[in-house]
Amino acid sequence: MADFDYDLFVIGGGSGGVRAARVASATGAKVGLAEEFRMGGTCVIRGCVPKKLMVFASEYHEMFADARAYGWDIQDGTFEWPQFQKKLHAELDRLEGIYRKLLGNSDVIIHDSRATVSGTHEVTLADGKTYSAKHILVATGGRPVLPDIKNAELGITSNEIFLLPELPKKILIVGGGYIASEFACILNGLGVEVTQFYRGAQILRGFDDEARGLVSEMMIEKGVGLHLGTNVLEMEKRDGGIWVKCTNGSEKIYDQVMFATGRTPNTDGLGLEAVGVEVGRKSEIVVDDYSQTKVPSIYAVGDVTNRVQLTPVAIREGMAFVETVFKGNPTKVDHDLIPSAIFTQPEMGTVGLSEEAAAEQEPVEIYATSFRPMQSAFADRPDRVLMKLVVSKATRKVLGCHIVSPHAGEMIQLAGIAIKMGATKEQFDATCAVHPTISEELVTMKEPVRTA
Incomplete structure (x- = not known):
């Protein structure tokens, strides 16, 4: 083992990478981890955590009405986005600090840098420094992508929604998956006029028909302007906002357009193909049941493998990787019956x-x-x-x-x-x-x- 700078080098400081790094370090392995942006990954910085806090914030509007029905003398307040946003980002900073502390306490060496794979046992940081590693774990996650239409860059994705300087008065959300549908409900609850386009016949494809039908019905009942079988045809910047023409011929100007039309694994420019790692047609790293790539020394977990894009799954994949590689206990990841x-x-x-x-x-x-x-x-x-x-x-x-x-x-x-x-x-x-x-x-x- 002494031949390598590290027993394990992890690329990516999200849920899967951080957990794998900490647990591997606890076995006595020397572990390095590189993260180019912020520790915590999609979930903590721009996903589940801030989204759930926005869900909580958006539910109070209905609670005020319910409270009056239950006999409380209460008036609706107004939602102050800047006040909420300031507290939200302070909470994300706090959580990022915890992630860093956990890694530090686990003796993982942190590199605040982009890292690429430059050999079957080598990684290179943005400043040109190279490190050798017996095992490399790629846990770079995924990102939202804009659709391939003209002027799509006028729109935002779920990444930017938390950073808006002010809440839009009118927003168009394009997509019918859970991210699009969750944000339609959140923004509707915060008092934004929400229109949602989905090109399919019903939102939440892949989920139970009866269940998604009821969700769709209730969203419309609560004020979301949901249009099924509808998509964006053209969009352009105009006075007063973003002009959108849709497939049914209608036109409208919105303050913001949010695309939640898909995510892609972060494999661009990592140097994977050059060392023999197979990357699939959806940009995902192809791995076996043990998260191992075609290159025996290189593994991958989490959204970058495009298996099941859920935080607890990435964590379990990271744990199974450590069991397999550092504890000599080959462990397959169980992707069956995930709630x-x-x-x-x-x-x-x-x-x-x-x-x-x-x-x-x-x-x-x-x-x-x-x-x-x-x-x-x-x-x-x-x-x-x-x-x-x-x-x-x-x-x-x-x-x-x-x-x-x-x-x-x-x-x-x-x-x-x-x-x-x-x-x-x-x-x-x-x-x-x-x-x-x-x-x-x-x-x-x-x-x-x-x-x-």
Whole structure:
């Protein structure tokens, strides 16, 4: 091992890279890590964390109305974006400091620099310094991309939304995935007039049809101007903002246009192909079940591999890499039955197969209920929730659970444990209900609503 400057050199200071660096260092390995921007990666700096804080901020508008319905003498305030933004960035600075401290306390040597792969066992920093490493881990994440249309650069992406000097009065959000849909709900809740275009027939493609249908319906009910089967045709800078013409022929001027139409792995200019690492057609690093590339000394984890783009998955991939390489315990990453939440309003939580995917695989029974929850019904809000289980007829295993409801993310984490363990519908039924809650419906649905 003494032949190398480092036992492990990690490129990228996001969730996966930082965790792998710290855990590898704890085994006694000498570890270096290079990050060209800010420690914490997409999740901490420009993703889950600031987004979730914006979700919280955006929910107060509805809370004021609910409070009055519950007898509180309360007036709506006005949302002060600069005040919120200042506190938001202070919190991100604090979290970045924690990441740096954790690495320092773990004896990881930090290089605040861009690094590229210059050999099968060599990395080069932006200043030209090179280091040799027995193992190299690429954890450079991904980034949002603008679509290939004229004047697309007039628009912003999710990266810039946190940096706007002021909130727009009118915004167009283009896209139908969870990032587009979450920001449509957030900005709508903060008082922005939101229009959302999605070229497909329904938002949140790939998720359960019934669940995404309810989310879409409720978003429209809450004031999001959602236009399906619609896309941007032309855009240009004009007095008063950005003029947009869409595929249905209508035109409008917006203060901002945000594109949430896809992300791409950060593999450009890393020198990967030159050393023999295979990069796929979507710019992703191609790896095996152990996160190893075609070059035995080079591994990759997280969004740069374009497997499952979720922070906890990157962390697990980083841990499995250390088990495999530094602890002599070959560990495959388990990408099966990963629970996830979409922080739209209403929230959606999901684990396992959608009704559509399960029905393609085997005969299933569907247990579902949709109702107005007690809290919002009392406040005369038209909100509806959905609780749904997809059950195998043959094994009685719960193959999928889909929740559209306040706190769906919290619920799906717990339901995910049972489903990962292989729980059957009868085991759900044998669990006593917690009353009165929304989640009790998961254990009280006795008869299937349909088979598929």
